[in-house]
Amino acid sequence: MHHKPSGGQLRKPSRSTKSLPVMGSDHTSGVVSFPPLQTYSEEESMMKDAVKKYAQERIAPFVSKMDENSAMDEEVIKSLFEQGLMGIEIDPEYGGTGSSFFASILVIEELAKVDPSVSVLCDIQNTLINVLFTKLGTPAQKEKYLSHLSTDMIGSFCLSEAESGSDAFALKTRAEKHKDFYVINGSKMWISNAEHAGVFLVMANVNPSAGYRGITCFIVDRETEGLEIGRKENKLGLRASSTCPVNFDNVKVPESNILGEIGHGYKYAIGMLNEGRIGIAAQMVGLAQGCFDHTVPYTRQRVQFGKRIFDFQGMQHQIAHVATQIEAARLLTYNAARLKEAGRPFIKEACMAKYFSAEVATLTTSKCIEWMGGVGFTKDYPIEKYYRDCKIGTIYEGTTNIQLSTMAKFIDKEFEQ
Amino acid sequence: MSGRVLVGVKRVIDYAVKIRVKPDHSGVVTDGVKHSMNPFCEIAVEEAVKLKEKKLMKEVVVVSCGPQQSQETIRTALAMGADRGIHVEVSGKDYETLGPLQVSKILAALAKKEDAQLIILGKQAIDDDCNQTGQMTAALLDWPQGTFASEVSLEKDGIKVVREIDGGLETIKISTPAVLTADLRLNTPRYATLPNIMKAKKKKIANVKPADLGVDLTSRLEVLRVDEPPQRQAGMKVETVDDLVSKLKDAGKV
Numbered sequence: 001m002h003h004k005p006s007g008g009q010l011r012k013p014s015r016s017t018k019s020l021p022v023m024g025s026d027h028t029s030g031v032v033s034f035p036p037l038q039t040y041s042e043e044e045s046m047m048k049d050a051v052k053k054y055a056q057e058r059i060a061p062f063v064s065k066m067d068e069n070s071a072m073d074e075e076v077i078k079s080l081f082e083q084g085l086m087g088i089e090i091d092p093e094y095g096g097t098g099s100s101f102f103a104s105i106l107v108i109e110e111l112a113k114v115d116p117s118v119s120v121l122c123d124i125q126n127t128l129i130n131v132l133f134t135k136l137g138t139p140a141q142k143e144k145y146l147s148h149l150s151t152d153m154i155g156s157f158c159l160s161e162a163e164s165g166s167d168a169f170a171l172k173t174r175a176e177k178h179k180d181f182y183v184i185n186g187s188k189m190w191i192s193n194a195e196h197a198g199v200f201l202v203m204a205n206v207n208p209s210a211g212y213r214g215i216t217c218f219i220v221d222r223e224t225e226g227l228e229i230g231r232k233e234n235k236l237g238l239r240a241s242s243t244c245p246v247n248f249d250n251v252k253v254p255e256s257n258i259l260g261e262i263g264h265g266y267k268y269a270i271g272m273l274n275e276g277r278i279g280i281a282a283q284m285v286g287l288a289q290g291c292f293d294h295t296v297p298y299t300r301q302r303v304q305f306g307k308r309i310f311d312f313q314g315m316q317h318q319i320a321h322v323a324t325q326i327e328a329a330r331l332l333t334y335n336a337a338r339l340k341e342a343g344r345p346f347i348k349e350a351c352m353a354k355y356f357s358a359e360v361a362t363l364t365t366s367k368c369i370e371w372m373g374g375v376g377f378t379k380d381y382p383i384e385k386y387y388r389d390c391k392i393g394t395i396y397e398g399t400t401n402i403q404l405s406t407m408a409k410f411i412d413k414e415f416e417q
Numbered sequence: 418m419s420g421r422v423l424v425g426v427k428r429v430i431d432y433a434v435k436i437r438v439k440p441d442h443s444g445v446v447t448d449g450v451k452h453s454m455n456p457f458c459e460i461a462v463e464e465a466v467k468l469k470e471k472k473l474m475k476e477v478v479v480v481s482c483g484p485q486q487s488q489e490t491i492r493t494a495l496a497m498g499a500d501r502g503i504h505v506e507v508s509g510k511d512y513e514t515l516g517p518l519q520v521s522k523i524l525a526a527l528a529k530k531e532d533a534q535l536i537i538l539g540k541q542a543i544d545d546d547c548n549q550t551g552q553m554t555a556a557l558l559d560w561p562q563g564t565f566a567s568e569v570s571l572e573k574d575g576i577k578v579v580r581e582i583d584g585g586l587e588t589i590k591i592s593t594p595a596v597l598t599a600d601l602r603l604n605t606p607r608y609a610t611l612p613n614i615m616k617a618k619k620k621k622i623a624n625v626k627p628a629d630l631g632v633d634l635t636s637r638l639e640v641l642r643v644d645e646p647p648q649r650q651a652g653m654k655v656e657t658v659d660d661l662v663s664k665l666k667d668a669g670k671v
Contacts, residue, residue: 042489042492042618043614047611049453050609050610050611050614051611053608084610084612084613096612097611097612099615103611107611
């Protein structure tokens with residue numbers, strides 16, 4: 001029934017992955033039904049509900065305190081592992097949940113509705129650290145790390161430095177080869193989860209004269225001599241998520257600690273950040289929704305001039321506009337996730353999702369404070385925290401400008417004759 | 418001794434949903450409304466799974482009577498640790514009139530078929546608040562019952578049940594096989610962890626029809642009308658006790 005079109009690429013049709021919903025297809029009349037993007041498999045649905053309940057009961061009570069103290073509660077971290085939220089895609093053979101990328105996205109979104117800091121901890125572990133080990137790890141490396149990553153160990157990804165953020169490949173951390181080990185020297189900055197991480201994936205250059213083609217990914221255990229975690233940053237938002245400088249002073253790592261191939265680190269970083277940005281998009285969508293869900297009930301209760309403030313047309317129009325933006329951001333995110341799972345090109349869409357969701361989070365939180373009036377401006381209500389938390393969305397894992405430039409490159413190519 | 422526990426779970430409107438009565442007053446709106454497992458049923462499942470973990474029982478079989486969607490409720494119980502499920506298919510008009518009498522007949526038949534040693538149910542469902550199924554099931558089977566249980570201990574010569582009653586707590590000892598119904602303080606139900614949700618996918622759910630169990634679903638009750646509770650009237654402030662008494666007298670309350 002299918003034949004290759006003359007010339008051009010045959011795009012592989014989307015095959016059901018284990019997370020895709022069952023598509024109704026009537027073979028007799030050849031009619032196939034396409035479910036809406038917000039269709040989940042039974043397992044995804046159950047996970048969403050389970051995480052929602054867990055987040056409401058086990059994380060919500062700690063959110064305010066964690067933000068104020070700029071510290072993630074140990075109990076919260078422990079319960080994330082217990083619930084199986086830190087190894088969502090890891091094979092059950094290594095103690096993971098063995099579920100899909102889309103399930104991770106749903107979990108990240110649900111967590112962000114309650115606390116974006118907890119969400120980013122879960123996001124980095126699942127979309128960056130676990131993916132790198134799963135895709136690139138040797139059997140020995142997987143054996144050593146995956147079972148810990150799914151049950152009790154947090155990982156951190158070290159790419160950025162003081163002098164290289166967007167210009168990631170200008171990184172200066174050096175890894176010098178000696179016989180069968182390397183010595184790493186340098187300083188990384190803005191490293192999330194560093195306070196609690198047990199393992200660090202460090203991008204260092206083994207051959208600076210080769211430029212970015214010398215960048216290599218090293219696995220460095222926390223206790224390695226010479227690895228020093230600096231004082232955590234005092235941040236505007238996402239305060240419960242530790243962000244620290246990490247210094248490497250003659251840190252010795254065996255050759256067997258190289259993840260993947262020498263000089264291929266830059267590829268891994270790009271590849272992984274492409275997926276990671278869908279995770280951040282999900283975090284921003286959750287953040288926006290969580291903020292919105294706290295605000296609308298207030299507008300339905302607060303009465304001024306004899307009616308609910310929700311009943312003023314000006315308010316209704318603003319609220320409806322924001323709701324539309326959130327829905328659009330969610331659909332971009334879900335679609336990017338499903339594209340990735342289907343093995344189809346997804347980078348442009350992932351950039352769009354991250355860029356748009358971060359903007360929507362900024363718009364939503366700003367408006368929500370306005371709708372809440374004076375109380376929105378106080379720390380007694382959770383709204384101002386969402387407002388502070390959202391800003392990082394336009395900055396980390398690829399700034400908005402970088403996303404836009406990447407998209408433009410794709411668009412340029414699309415119009416190439 | 419089979420070591421088998423039968424747990425009944427009911428799919429009800431989620432406790433957080435604001436209930437609305439249908440315009441024709443025939444019932445409440447259920448279309449498009451969020452449903453979940455009855456909270457007391459969750460407690461029942463938790464207790465059964467705990468007994469299995471303590472190796473006092475060997476297998477937890479969870480049962481639900483209802484339409485296709487009841488399978489979701491069974492899956493949730495499987496994700497909490499139940500071993501397998503039985504979905505008794507009841508839909509349409511039969512489902513609308515399904516009540517404790519029919520469910521208890523079904524449970525009694527299943528208990529015999531599955532050679533169950535223990536039946537654990539929630540004390541009541543939060544939609545109809547009947548608080549009858551456990552008691553009726555025990556009567557049909559001629560088994561002892563430990564209802565409103567806030568503590569259950571399996572001992573060599575029977576089951577010790579601490580019951581929450583109006584006057585306080587009552588401790589009884591009953592022989593097995595028996596029916597228990599769970600009250601609020603019996604335990605705190607666990608969350609379905611993500612790995613357990615995945616494992617639940619592989620667990621079996623058998624489909625059974627009430628007719629296969631020889632159960633007649635005819636209802637002996639007819640719902641005439643459903644209304645919302647009367648609107649709460651505004652209160653009134655008074656200055657003195659005398660004022661209060663005279664106002665009460667005027668209203669015919671004293």
